Amino acid sequence: MKKYTLLFLLLFITWGCNDEDFLNRDPKDVLLDEQVWQDKGLVFSVLADLYDRYPDYQTIENWVEFTNFDEAFASANPDYGRHKNQNYGYGDWSYWDYGYMRELNLFIQKCEAAEKLDPADRSRFTAEAHFLRAAVYFEMAKRMGGVPLILEPLEYDFSGDPTYLQYPRAKEYEIYDFVLNELETISTQLPDDPNIKSRATKGLALAMKARAALYAASIARYGVNTPQVSLPGEEVGIPAGKAVAYYETALDAAQRLITSGKYSLYNQKPDLAENFASLFYDKENNPEVIFVEDYKLKSGHVHGWTISNQPRYQAEEQQGGRLNPSLNLVQSFEKLDNTFAPLTATDSKGFLLGANNQVAYFNNPQDLFIGRDARLWGTVILPGTQFKNKEVDIWGGYMLANGSVVTADVLGGKKKLSVQGELQQVVGFSGPIDNLEFSAQTGFYVRKYLDPAKGSGQLGTQSDVWWIRYRYAEVLLNAAEAAFALEKFDLAATYINQVRERAGFTIPLTADQITFDRIVHERKVELAFEGHQLWDMKRWRIAHLVWNGVSTDLTSNPGKATESSTRPFGLWPYKVYNPGSPTDGKWVFKKIVPGPVTNADWFRMGNYYSQINNDILNNNPKIVKNPNQN
Amino acid sequence: MKQILFYLTGIMMITTVSSCAFDNYDAPDTYLTGRIVYNGEPINVAYDNVIFELWEPGWQTKIPINVPVTQDGSYSTILFKSTYKLVFQSGQGPFRMLQNDQTGSDTLIVDLKGSQTLDIEVLPYYMIRNAQFSSTGDRKVTASCRVEKIITDILYAKDVEHVSLYVSKTQFVDQRTSMVSQEITGSAITDLNNVSLSVTVPSSAPIQNYIYARIGVKISGIEDMIFSPVQKIEL
Numbered sequence: 001m002k003k004y005t006l007l008f009l010l011l012f013i014t015w016g017c018n019d020e021d022f023l024n025r026d027p028k029d030v031l032l033d034e035q036v037w038q039d040k041g042l043v044f045s046v047l048a049d050l051y052d053r054y055p056d057y058q059t060i061e062n063w064v065e066f067t068n069f070d071e072a073f074a075s076a077n078p079d080y081g082r083h084k085n086q087n088y089g090y091g092d093w094s095y096w097d098y099g100y101m102r103e104l105n106l107f108i109q110k111c112e113a114a115e116k117l118d119p120a121d122r123s124r125f126t127a128e129a130h131f132l133r134a135a136v137y138f139e140m141a142k143r144m145g146g147v148p149l150i151l152e153p154l155e156y157d158f159s160g161d162p163t164y165l166q167y168p169r170a171k172e173y174e175i176y177d178f179v180l181n182e183l184e185t186i187s188t189q190l191p192d193d194p195n196i197k198s199r200a201t202k203g204l205a206l207a208m209k210a211r212a213a214l215y216a217a218s219i220a221r222y223g224v225n226t227p228q229v230s231l232p233g234e235e236v237g238i239p240a241g242k243a244v245a246y247y248e249t250a251l252d253a254a255q256r257l258i259t260s261g262k263y264s265l266y267n268q269k270p271d272l273a274e275n276f277a278s279l280f281y282d283k284e285n286n287p288e289v290i291f292v293e294d295y296k297l298k299s300g301h302v303h304g305w306t307i308s309n310q311p312r313y314q315a316e317e318q319q320g321g322r323l324n325p326s327l328n329l330v331q332s333f334e335k336l337d338n339t340f341a342p343l344t345a346t347d348s349k350g351f352l353l354g355a356n357n358q359v360a361y362f363n364n365p366q367d368l369f370i371g372r373d374a375r376l377w378g379t380v381i382l383p384g385t386q387f388k389n390k391e392v393d394i395w396g397g398y399m400l401a402n403g404s405v406v407t408a409d410v411l412g413g414k415k416k417l418s419v420q421g422e423l424q425q426v427v428g429f430s431g432p433i434d435n436l437e438f439s440a441q442t443g444f445y446v447r448k449y450l451d452p453a454k455g456s457g458q459l460g461t462q463s464d465v466w467w468i469r470y471r472y473a474e475v476l477l478n479a480a481e482a483a484f485a486l487e488k489f490d491l492a493a494t495y496i497n498q499v500r501e502r503a504g505f506t507i508p509l510t511a512d513q514i515t516f517d518r519i520v521h522e523r524k525v526e527l528a529f530e531g532h533q534l535w536d537m538k539r540w541r542i543a544h545l546v547w548n549g550v551s552t553d554l555t556s557n558p559g560k561a562t563e564s565s566t567r568p569f570g571l572w573p574y575k576v577y578n579p580g581s582p583t584d585g586k587w588v589f590k591k592i593v594p595g596p597v598t599n600a601d602w603f604r605m606g607n608y609y610s611q612i613n614n615d616i617l618n619n620n621p622k623i624v625k626n627p628n629q630n
Numbered sequence: 631m632k633q634i635l636f637y638l639t640g641i642m643m644i645t646t647v648s649s650c651a652f653d654n655y656d657a658p659d660t661y662l663t664g665r666i667v668y669n670g671e672p673i674n675v676a677y678d679n680v681i682f683e684l685w686e687p688g689w690q691t692k693i694p695i696n697v698p699v700t701q702d703g704s705y706s707t708i709l710f711k712s713t714y715k716l717v718f719q720s721g722q723g724p725f726r727m728l729q730n731d732q733t734g735s736d737t738l739i740v741d742l743k744g745s746q747t748l749d750i751e752v753l754p755y756y757m758i759r760n761a762q763f764s765s766t767g768d769r770k771v772t773a774s775c776r777v778e779k780i781i782t783d784i785l786y787a788k789d790v791e792h793v794s795l796y797v798s799k800t801q802f803v804d805q806r807t808s809m810v811s812q813e814i815t816g817s818a819i820t821d822l823n824n825v826s827l828s829v830t831v832p833s834s835a836p837i838q839n840y841i842y843a844r845i846g847v848k849i850s851g852i853e854d855m856i857f858s859p860v861q862k863i864e865l
């Protein structure tokens with residue numbers, strides 16, 4: 001019996017698979033190249049994946065990165081460490097994604113060879129991939145300096161010798177030149193339609209060109225202030241002589257976008273604060289937005305910015321309040337008469353003083369901020385204001401007649417104010433309470449990008465407010481900065497005043513009021529929480545001066561670009577309890593440093609360009625290290 | 631059958647226990663200690679900030695061992711016995727490395743056969759001499775010193791950016807931990823041979839009637855500062 005079984009098996013093995021068609025089966029779980037590259041829809045879905053991997057640093061999906069600097073405090077237990085570290089790691093912000101780069105190169109190669117696609121589609125897809133590749137090289141140059149410039153997919157031949165795949169780093173300006181040339185080339189191939197927001201357009205190519213040229217220009221111009229941040233092979237650092245040409249490129253690209261008239265500042269609501277806030281969440285007919293990462297409810301592609309950062313009181317979930325804008329940022333917003341009003345003068349207990357050097361009293365907590373830039377109200381949720389028509393209830397407690405303070409250590413906690421008195425609420429339901437996560441530990445919550453739609457603060461719904469990567473106001477500020485650097489002060493004033501006018505300023509800045517400090521300041525208040533701060537500070541070469549590792553007090557000169565600002569400060573409102581006195585029921589403010597803030601931010605020379613890690617160096621001995629690191 | 635299983639289990643257990651000894655290295659036990667010195671005097675720096683690298687040639691991947699220098703200029707590390715190359719990356723420390731005869735560069739060869747003390751001779755830009763601290767009542771601390779320019783060669787010499795007095799609650803004293811400081815910019819110093827500084831120490835909770843202080847010199851274009859030794863001062 002066994003013998004026959006064996007014989008049968010032998011026969012089966014020998015002839016059973018003789019039929020070749022039987023083995024030749026199309027896979028059911030993967031699409032092959034020749035299937036993909038003949039169908040517009042399939043190519044588009046490949047491209048969608050590439051768009052989805054677009055690099056960002058601080059975004060609305062990553063709220064916590066905003067708290068690494070002086071703009072905000074992280075009111076969440078796992079993130080207090082961001083205010084306790086003594087310096088930034090050399091490897092922070094590093095980005096070296098040649099896997100993504102290879103796929104972009106493959107896409108370009110295959111798309112150019114895809115004869116079966118409609119030529120118009122093919123041209124647009126290829127241009128979009130060129131755009132993404134330029135964007136990734138720009139991002140790498142921002143973070144690492146010059147990187148190997150690889151423009152075709154590399155194949156290993158398994159010969160055991162990979163040296164032909166090892167490319168040295170290009171010079172930093174070579175990367176910028178490549179990016180600028182690519183963007184110029186594709187700007188004619190991309191659709192010129194301002195209603196396309198989440199794919200590349202001509203407007204986007206020009207906006208990115210202006211930004212990239214401005215970055216290169218300012219590295220060339222201000223690099224002389226930090227001569228040690230350079231490498232002999234120019235992988236890091238751009239020669240000062242190139243600055244003017246780059247500024248001209250930046251101004252030209254920005255002006256072409258501006259004069260095209262396709263984009264304009266968002267100006268649709270009479271209340272300027274509300275107008276500025278809705279610029280970020282209004283997805284219908286928004287003329288300011290140029291390029292976004294878009295989200296959609298009930299599609300799986302949603303984000304939790306509103307859940308993480310909604311005011312804690314009456315929140316739709318039992319959480320929120322994580323990102324607390326700092327007093328450093330809040331006091332940077334000017335008065336509408338173009339003057340600065342720092343909130344630094346305090347008495348010995350920290351209470352804010354008024355004009356007459358006495359503690360300042362206010363009828364309502366928001367009165368302190370009246371008369372300031374509308375963008376303050378649109379960017380920050382201030383005490384005494386509302387969100388989704390609900391009080392935010394931010395107040396630190398009662399100040400008694402003798403100057404002592406009564407507060408509680410739970411949200412909305414109750415105590416007696418006098419021996420005979422009744423139990424009553426002595427702290428806001430949104431805090432602030434020191435060291436209590438989700439409470440407004442600086443006295444403020446963030447408003448920018450918060451979604452006012454019902455359910456946006458619920459885990460089951462979340463938010464589909466888009467993340468704006470490029471918008472018209474930034475193009476105007478880029479144009480202003482380039483014009484200023486080229487000593488066209490009138491032109492610079494024209495552009496900067498457009499942005500300021502939308503914020504409620506009625507007195508335009510004159511040409512001789514445009515200074516480097518003005519440019520820096522305008523970007524700080526207009527573009528807060530939009531992921532610009534770190535890169536701006538780096539390219540101006542002032543990061544090591546502003547985040548100098550010294551625990552300095554809050555600056556009384558917020559309009560100066562190089563003022564040290566290393567810790568997030570807070571400002572807590574207190575209600576006065578002093579029956580019979582005219583001050584009873586009024587509000588005072590106390591300047592504080594949140595308890596978890598124990599160390600100052602320190603940006604070292606080696607942080608200007610992120611560390612290239614040892615794995616990369618070991619795999620490719622031609623790569624040189626970035627300077628001032630160990 | 632059961633007996634085979636019994637023996638098998640026994641053999642496996644013995645193998646498991648005894649094989650650990652084969653593929654385990656002993657922990658490193660050789661000390662390399664020393665100081666960063668100029669003419670035998672230690673160079674005081676900020677803690678955890680000046681770092682040198684030890685490279686052990688011969689391995690496939692190259693990853694350095696980082697050794698931080700402490701406040702008083704000393705360092706200590708435990709290593710395997712081997713030959714190392716000792717390198718300060720450029721921009722590390724308020725000093726320049728000297729040319730080493732053996733390597734013809736600023737790399738040092740450390741041939742570690744047993745625990746060893748190695749003072750690394752460097753050339754600082756400046757030295758702080760004769761630092762004096764005193765408490766003059768009312769929580770006031772005054773300090774004076776002489777700042778000596780060591781590198782005078784016009785090719786490498788650097789100016790003083792500022793001289794500062796730092797005061798800290800703990801023995802870690804530099805700009806990061808300082809409670810209060812006074813800074814005199816280089817251009818405002820008329821005589822480097824006689825620099826005096828003073829601060830008023832704010833009251834602290836819990837009350838502490840002593841502080842630690844030292845003077846630091848920031849050299850323009852050099853990130854790491856050079857300091858005087860830390861001194862405890864009774865208020």
